[in-house]
Amino acid sequence: MRWSEILRAAARDVGRRPLRNGLAALGVALATALLVALLSLSAGVRSGIAQRLEEQPLLTLVQVTPVTPTAGQAPKALDDTAIASLRQIRGVREVLAMLVVPATLRISEASPGGTIAGLSVSRQAPYALVVGRALESSDVDAVVLTPAALRSVRLDVHDVVGRSVSIDLRRSPAVGDAGRKTIAARVVGVAADEIPGLAVVPLPLAEDALAWIETGESDAARDLRLAQQAAATLLVGGRIAAQDLVSSRYTSAWLLTAPDADLRAIVTAATAQGYAAFSREAASRTVEDLFAVVNAGLAAISLVALLVAALGVINALLTSVSERTVEIGVLKAIGASDADVERLFLTEAALIGIVAGLAGALLGWAAASAAALAASSVVGASAFAPRLDAGLTSIAIVAAIALSLAAGWIPARRAARLLPAIALRAE
Amino acid sequence: MIVRRVVVALSALVLVGAALAPVALADAPTDALKAAVGRTAAAKTGRVAVVQRTTVGGRILESAASGVLAGGDSDLVVSGEGGNTRRVSVGTQVKERRPDPAGPWRPSTRPAPTQATPFAGAVLKDGTSIGDPKLYRSVTDAGTETLSQGVARKLLGDLDMAAVAAAMQLSTSDVARMAQWKATLTFWISPDGRVARNALAIVIPSASGATTTLDVSIDLSDLDAPLVVTLP
Numbered sequence: 001m002r003w004s005e006i007l008r009a010a011a012r013d014v015g016r017r018p019l020r021n022g023l024a025a026l027g028v029a030l031a032t033a034l035l036v037a038l039l040s041l042s043a044g045v046r047s048g049i050a051q052r053l054e055e056q057p058l059l060t061l062v063q064v065t066p067v068t069p070t071a072g073q074a075p076k077a078l079d080d081t082a083i084a085s086l087r088q089i090r091g092v093r094e095v096l097a098m099l100v101v102p103a104t105l106r107i108s109e110a111s112p113g114g115t116i117a118g119l120s121v122s123r124q125a126p127y128a129l130v131v132g133r134a135l136e137s138s139d140v141d142a143v144v145l146t147p148a149a150l151r152s153v154r155l156d157v158h159d160v161v162g163r164s165v166s167i168d169l170r171r172s173p174a175v176g177d178a179g180r181k182t183i184a185a186r187v188v189g190v191a192a193d194e195i196p197g198l199a200v201v202p203l204p205l206a207e208d209a210l211a212w213i214e215t216g217e218s219d220a221a222r223d224l225r226l227a228q229q230a231a232a233t234l235l236v237g238g239r240i241a242a243q244d245l246v247s248s249r250y251t252s253a254w255l256l257t258a259p260d261a262d263l264r265a266i267v268t269a270a271t272a273q274g275y276a277a278f279s280r281e282a283a284s285r286t287v288e289d290l291f292a293v294v295n296a297g298l299a300a301i302s303l304v305a306l307l308v309a310a311l312g313v314i315n316a317l318l319t320s321v322s323e324r325t326v327e328i329g330v331l332k333a334i335g336a337s338d339a340d341v342e343r344l345f346l347t348e349a350a351l352i353g354i355v356a357g358l359a360g361a362l363l364g365w366a367a368a369s370a371a372a373l374a375a376s377s378v379v380g381a382s383a384f385a386p387r388l389d390a391g392l393t394s395i396a397i398v399a400a401i402a403l404s405l406a407a408g409w410i411p412a413r414r415a416a417r418l419l420p421a422i423a424l425r426a427e
Numbered sequence: 428m429i430v431r432r433v434v435v436a437l438s439a440l441v442l443v444g445a446a447l448a449p450v451a452l453a454d455a456p457t458d459a460l461k462a463a464v465g466r467t468a469a470a471k472t473g474r475v476a477v478v479q480r481t482t483v484g485g486r487i488l489e490s491a492a493s494g495v496l497a498g499g500d501s502d503l504v505v506s507g508e509g510g511n512t513r514r515v516s517v518g519t520q521v522k523e524r525r526p527d528p529a530g531p532w533r534p535s536t537r538p539a540p541t542q543a544t545p546f547a548g549a550v551l552k553d554g555t556s557i558g559d560p561k562l563y564r565s566v567t568d569a570g571t572e573t574l575s576q577g578v579a580r581k582l583l584g585d586l587d588m589a590a591v592a593a594a595m596q597l598s599t600s601d602v603a604r605m606a607q608w609k610a611t612l613t614f615w616i617s618p619d620g621r622v623a624r625n626a627l628a629i630v631i632p633s634a635s636g637a638t639t640t641l642d643v644s645i646d647l648s649d650l651d652a653p654l655v656v657t658l659p
Binding site for chain 2: 088121137138140202204223224226227228229230231233234235236237238273274
């Protein structure tokens with residue numbers, strides 16, 4: 001028999017028993033719909049979480065700090081050379097130097113003590129803002145308050161921007177003069193993210209503050225640092241000696257990464273350069289791992305449903321073989337081979353699988369959308385939008401067809417093995 | 428006949444002028460400086476001797492470094508107030524004796540050198556060459572001096588620190604600070620047309636009237652000599 005004849009005969013036979021075959025197909029379709037609905041919802045939630053991570057640079061940055069020196073090893077400075085080297089790591093978009101300085105903020109009637117963080121200015125601030133703006137390169141005496149500072153000063157977030165703030169510094173008694181210095185600044189914004197310390201300040205301000213605390217007058221220290229930097233740059237041979245003659249050390253560095261960067265690889269590269277590196281990728285990796293487990297669980301549930309549906313297909317086709325024994329005998333008597341008969345029943349099973357797979361994918365998508373809509377109306381989140389891609393749809397349809405074919409194999413073999421003489425007497 | 432003689436004379440003048448023009452250009456301080464910096468920056472090896480003196484409020488701080496540079500590798504002995512240090516850097520490996528240069532070696536690592544020349548092209552952060560005339564208000568000849576490397580031509584460059592700070596891509600406030608400084612960069616050009624010594628003197632005024640000065644000089648020798656740095 002030609003394939004076209006087999007296909008026509010299979011379609012006719014499936015159509016002759018619409019209720020039985022329809023119920024068998026419905027079982028497969030429901031199982032397929034369950035698979036599509038669960039996996040598309042899972043993919044949608046995962047995509048939403050990934051999008052949130054991309055929108056929050058703090059969640060995708062890699063924090064680099066000097067390693068605590070071990071015995072016999074010199075500590076490695078996190079200086080300008082190191083910053084330039086870290087910038088070369090693949091996937092790193094920008095490197096921000098951070099210098100943490102002990103200080104007390106005085107704003108309104110409150111004076112919380114802690115630290116301020118000098119941070120070099122980036123094209124896009126690595127933290128979200130509740131109100132106001134981030135620091136700009138032209139800022140000299142501006143600060144962005146952290147949520148911790150805002151909680152301490154007990155001011156309304158909308159009443160803070162534009163206020164004057166005093167940054168109180170105390171010199172270490174070890175330096176000799178237990179002096180005190182105040183830097184006047186103004187609040188330009190409030191960060192939404194929990195950044196370490198009380199405020200983010202321009203890096204030069206933090207460098208001056210630290211220089212004053214450690215050595216002496218800030219302006220002179222800053223001038224000297226700039227002069228040494230100029231000498232290292234302007235003299236032929238100056239740069240090579242600069243690493244020994246100029247010291248510019250930061251508390252940490254923030255590596256802002258490209259959206260598609262492999263954070264784990266960046267952490268490894270920074271560690272290979274001799275620093276301690278950390279990213280919240282561990283958290284996002286945990287999310288990935290969690291979704292892998294959840295997806296495996298959902299797929300297992302769907303598989304059970306598909307197996308139950310397969311029993312329906314087997315039952316429908318076995319009944320069909322039983323009912324059509326004489327017909328099979330006639331087919332064989334007029335020249336159809338065992339393989340032709342087997343192909344006929346397998347084609348019937350495949351037709352059930354194709355119809356059930358397509359219907360199941362559509363049904364699953366509709367069910368997932370309805371579930372997402374219901375969830376969104378309850379929690380008001382858009383992260384529940386299901387995500388149905390071509391890959392998932394194809395897998396679901398192929399799974400439905402494969403399952404139907406597997407289920408049709410036993411009835412097809414039974415039909416193929418029938419002897420014509422016995423089959424014709426079955427009536 | 429007269430026309431022929433005039434043509435010959437004019438041709439001779441043009442040829443002589445063309446021959447002398449490069450000499451005249453190279454002889455100009457700015458061009459000599461630019462050419463010398465370019466030639467020196469291309470050197471792959473050399474010896475350096477750095478002396479740095481800082482004067483802050485009457486207090487003088489001195490430090491010095493000397494040693495061998497070969498490609499991205501270096502072997503330097505540094506002396507300063509914190510004691511003496513010898514640091515040998517080869518590739519990503521560093522071995523250091525601190526504070527006593529005769530003490531035990533402490534191993535560490537560094538980022539791999541990104542350039543095969545030790546002088547990093549002698550350019551500022553925005554790519555401007557150290558010898559670029561735009562960094563100087565003026566470059567003048569100051570005669571010749573005899574150094575250990577031989578007789579050298581001395582050039583005095585009066586630096587425009589605002590232009591320098593801009594080329595260093597510093598913040599606006601730092602550019603404004605540096606624009607107030609006076610700085611002189613002096614070059615000694617050896618007969619082979621390369622920098623034998625360069626020295627920077629910066630005078631930083633302050634509101635209190637006390638000035639801070641920074642003087643750094645670097646001697647360069649054995650440029651492109653077969654020097655190799657090996658880890659101890």
